[in-house]
Amino acid sequence: MKVKNFENTIKWYDENAEEYANAAFKKASIDLIDQFMKFFTSEPNVLDAGCGHGRDCELLYQKGATVTGLDISKGLLAVARKRYPHLTFIQGDFLNLPFKKESFDGVWAYSSLVHLESIEDVIKSLQEFYRVLKKGGIMHVYVKEKTKGEIQEFVADKARYFRYFTPKELKQYIEETGFTIQQLTIRQSTSRKGLNWISIFAEK
Numbered sequence: 001m002k003v004k005n006f007e008n009t010i011k012w013y014d015e016n017a018e019e020y021a022n023a024a025f026k027k028a029s030i031d032l033i034d035q036f037m038k039f040f041t042s043e044p045n046v047l048d049a050g051c052g053h054g055r056d057c058e059l060l061y062q063k064g065a066t067v068t069g070l071d072i073s074k075g076l077l078a079v080a081r082k083r084y085p086h087l088t089f090i091q092g093d094f095l096n097l098p099f100k101k102e103s104f105d106g107v108w109a110y111s112s113l114v115h116l117e118s119i120e121d122v123i124k125s126l127q128e129f130y131r132v133l134k135k136g137g138i139m140h141v142y143v144k145e146k147t148k149g150e151i152q153e154f155v156a157d158k159a160r161y162f163r164y165f166t167p168k169e170l171k172q173y174i175e176e177t178g179f180t181i182q183q184l185t186i187r188q189s190t191s192r193k194g195l196n197w198i199s200i201f202a203e204k
Helices: 006-015 017-027 030-037 055-062 074-083 119-132 167-177
Strands: 046-051 066-071 090-091 102-108 133-144 181-189 196-203
Touching: 006 017, 006 074, 006 196, 017 074, 030 066, 030 102, 030 133, 030 196, 046 055, 046 119, 046 196, 055 066, 074 090, 090 119, 102 119, 119 133, 119 167, 167 181, 167 196
Parallel strands: 046 066, 046 102, 066 090, 102 133
Antiparallel strands: 133 196, 181 196
């Protein structure tokens, strides 16, 4: 069976938005959001890049951030707007963010780069995150760790494309974009044995 590409992955999210949002709601990484917010001395203006159903937008808002959520999936954005009508959600693409240079104090990219099909798209997305961040701004990236040369997987019978990274290569892409790594940690998945996630906080 052929692995689905980015376009079909987004189609899956559009068609399963409510079900996915309900399943993911209880899986928030509150500790990472707390770490992220500690980098700021006042209420930051944050872009949640790949906000999906809006869960992390609401959590960041509750912690004192002004949040803009951006996603390419119309279905997930419909769920986000329904659940969190007090927040701002925009449909957009990482490769061409619809924001001016230095618009944000922080970029939250939680499980956001995992569906991009090419390294070129990953690098372009990081460059866009860098562009919209203010000097001294903080980016958080959270992706799946590559352990056995994997770049793709199937989730049950619901095909979604996933890209995996090694800590070394992800660190290289981020630093070559111009960021300074502040913290890199490996976290074990609580829902799937053998799966690790890479968490990176980086400063512009």
